[in-house]
Amino acid sequence: MTDSKFFDEMMNPGGDARPPYSNYADWFSGEDPKSLLKKSAEAEAFFRRIGITFNVYGQSEADERLIPFDIVPRIISASEWRQLERGIEQRVRAINAFLADIYHRQEILKAGRIPPEIISGNEAYLPQMVGVTPPGGVYTHIVGTDLVRTGENEFYVLEDNARTPSGVSYMLENRETMLSMFPELFTQMKVRPVSSYPAELRRSLSESAPPNFSGSKPTLAVLTPGIHNSAYFEHSFLADQMGAELVEASDLRIVDGRVNMRTIRGYKPIDVIYRRVDDAYLDPLTFNPESMLGVPGIMDVYRAGNITIANAPGTGIADDKALYSYMPDIVEFYTGEKAILQNVPTWRCSEPDSLAYVLDHLAELVVKEVHGSGGYGMLVGPAASKKELAEFEAKLRAKPKNYIAQPTLALSTVPIMTKAGLAPRHVDLRPFVLVSPKKIHITAGGLTRVALKEGSLVVNSSQGGGTKDTWVLGD
Numbered sequence: 001m002t003d004s005k006f007f008d009e010m011m012n013p014g015g016d017a018r019p020p021y022s023n024y025a026d027w028f029s030g031e032d033p034k035s036l037l038k039k040s041a042e043a044e045a046f047f048r049r050i051g052i053t054f055n056v057y058g059q060s061e062a063d064e065r066l067i068p069f070d071i072v073p074r075i076i077s078a079s080e081w082r083q084l085e086r087g088i089e090q091r092v093r094a095i096n097a098f099l100a101d102i103y104h105r106q107e108i109l110k111a112g113r114i115p116p117e118i119i120s121g122n123e124a125y126l127p128q129m130v131g132v133t134p135p136g137g138v139y140t141h142i143v144g145t146d147l148v149r150t151g152e153n154e155f156y157v158l159e160d161n162a163r164t165p166s167g168v169s170y171m172l173e174n175r176e177t178m179l180s181m182f183p184e185l186f187t188q189m190k191v192r193p194v195s196s197y198p199a200e201l202r203r204s205l206s207e208s209a210p211p212n213f214s215g216s217k218p219t220l221a222v223l224t225p226g227i228h229n230s231a232y233f234e235h236s237f238l239a240d241q242m243g244a245e246l247v248e249a250s251d252l253r254i255v256d257g258r259v260n261m262r263t264i265r266g267y268k269p270i271d272v273i274y275r276r277v278d279d280a281y282l283d284p285l286t287f288n289p290e291s292m293l294g295v296p297g298i299m300d301v302y303r304a305g306n307i308t309i310a311n312a313p314g315t316g317i318a319d320d321k322a323l324y325s326y327m328p329d330i331v332e333f334y335t336g337e338k339a340i341l342q343n344v345p346t347w348r349c350s351e352p353d354s355l356a357y358v359l360d361h362l363a364e365l366v367v368k369e370v371h372g373s374g375g376y377g378m379l380v381g382p383a384a385s386k387k388e389l390a391e392f393e394a395k396l397r398a399k400p401k402n403y404i405a406q407p408t409l410a411l412s413t414v415p416i417m418t419k420a421g422l423a424p425r426h427v428d429l430r431p432f433v434l435v436s437p438k439k440i441h442i443t444a445g446g447l448t449r450v451a452l453k454e455g456s457l458v459v460n461s462s463q464g465g466g467t468k469d470t471w472v473l474g475d
Contacts, residue, residue: 007151007412008424009074020077020473023189033421040071040417043177050173068466069174070416071181074427074448081444081472084147084155084431087341089440090331092143092433095162095318097334099139103129103314113329122323123371124316126279128286132303134312135210136437141310142201142274143433144168144447147341149412156342156409157327158428162318163311164276167447167467168432169234172197172241174469175445190474192444198241200434200441201274205242207436208308209271214258218271220244221261223252225277225293235276244274254297259307272308273298279313321404322348322370344409350401358405359396362389365405366457367396380457382408411457416450416468426451428459429470444472 010021017025048066076084101107102119109116119125144165146158175194179186202220209218222244224235239246251262252270260267275282281291286299301307317323323330325346331339347354349367358365362381369377379392396403413424431446448470449459459465 006410006424006426007149007154009149009412009414009427010422020075020080024073024075024185027185027188028422036071036417037419039181043069043071043181046177047173067170068452069177070450070452070466070468071178072415072417072422073178073469073471074414074429075471075473078473078475080153083153083340085442087155087157087339088145088431088433088442090335090337090340091145091157091160091327092140092435092440094327094331094334095143095160096137096139096435098330099312099315099318100133100137101334102317103132108330108333111333113333114323114326118322118326119317122317122320124279124314124320126314126317128299129312129314134208135305135308136208138208138310138435138437139312139315140318141205141208141312141435143435144430145433147429147431148344148409148427149429150410151412154342156344158344159321159324160319160327161430163278163316165430165432166231166234166276167430167449168197169237170467171432171443171445171447171470172237174447174467178469189471191471192474194443194445197432197443198238200443201238202242202244204434204436204439204441205272205274205308205310207438208310210305210308212306213271214269219269220272220274221247221270223247223249223273223275223277223295225281229276231276238274245270249277249293249295252295252298254295254301257301257304257306259295259298259301270307272310274310279316282309282313320370321368322350322401325404344406347405349396349403349405354405355396355400358403359393362393362396364408366408367392367403367405370402370404378458380408383455383457408457414448414450414468416452416466423454425454426457426459427468445470 010017012018047069108114109119140162142165144161144167146161148156148158171194205220206218220242222235222239224232224246226248236246245261247261253260253267255267258269260269277293280288281293283294283296283299284291285296302309325348327343328339347358349355349358365381367379379388411426414427415422416425427448427450429446429448432443434441448468449465450468451457451459452466
């Protein structure tokens with residue numbers, strides 16, 4: 001039997017498998033648990049061998065860690081996926097329209113749908129982008145929309161990742177691992193592929209090139225901060241898979257109003273940069289003058305329309321948690337439609353009444369830093385000690401505008417493989433969206449992050465979570 005408090009994505013309350021999982025459940029019942037545990041260990045060895053690790057900042061011991069991988073797939077039906085696709089596409093279109101508006105006419109502010117201080121006082125809003133239109137009008141070329149589920153047809157957007165969303169390399173490697181370990185399952189079940197993502201990424205970025213690009217096709221490069229960055233594996237992986245150059249700031253210079261990269265035949269112009277460097281470090285002449293990770297003068301080239309930077313500088317305002325609670329208004333304002341995907345109810349601690357409510361109910365709520373990410377700087381009230389609650393209350397009273405609060409959702413569970421058999425754990429989902437002037441492409445799958453600790457609601461890898469392969473079934 002399942003825990004009725006949480007929606008079990010695999011099993012009905014009566015103990016039989018839900019339709020998306022029925023074929024998998026039949027297969028699993030005929031497998032030897034010891035054999036599956038052995039395969040689980042093999043998967044871990046594989047990830048360690050090819051070097052899929054991430055760095056944990058601020059911790060002296062073992063700064064490189066392996067993200068645990070669970071061999072039980074998360075399975076989503078074709079009809080469930082269609083609902084998600086519609087909602088994600090609607091949201092991504094609204095985000096791009098919002099960014100174009102706030103860096104140009106600011107109609108949404110004039111209409112009174114968003115308080116001006118949410119924009120003007122926000123460190124993610126870049127005045128240097130005012131009046132700048134990216135090539136093709138695309139601001140967010142790559143988006144990762146974090147979703148959670150609470151029921152049969154109940155999906156919520158937890159947050160929008162519009163800056164430099166990471167994790168797509170895990171989506172691809174998780175699938176490769178499952179294909180090699182359980183090929184028979186892919187012949188029995190119509191699982192939609194994810195392997196075309198690098199080719200789709202290259203196509204989408206090429207379609208976003210400036211109109212005056214050099215040669216017969218645009219030259220693409222992935223700009224990485226270097227080997228010590230937590231996502232360096234992904235940077236090099238994607239450059240390799242796309243057939244793009246992997247560059248650091250020291251490889252680039254401005255020549256004749258273009259960004260050029262060093263090659264064995266001298267410097268060669270680049271048309272599109274998929275940057276994995278934060279805004280503040282992108283151009284020391286425009287932003288942080290001490291940055292060694294950026295390219296001096298790249299913003300002048302960008303403003304002149306001679307380079308595409310994906311994602312555009314200043315997109316971070318769209319995934320700021322202070323703005324999150326206004327997303328239903330943003331979607332309606334720019335699309336004329338009600339949001340298909342729900343927002344989690346949110347209290348803005350900058351507002352006195354909301355702050356009072358949050359302080360009175362701190363032990364029941366999840367509190368997040370407005371600019372935080374990766375599960376850092378957050379409080380999960382029901383799991384916090386009295387000491388942690390008291391410390392967080394002091395932080396809230398000192399800087400209320402730095403925080404938002406949300407109810408603790410009854411997140412759905414999916415099974416993971418343990419020594420005792422299958423056990424339910426809470427999950428989220430990050431589908432990856434590619435945006436070009438021609439189309440929006442949503443890969444049929446995504447990164448499912450799973451809380452490996454029983455009862456934990458925190459799925460981030462930096463907080464002890466793992467990943468699993470996400471299967472979207474065909475019709």
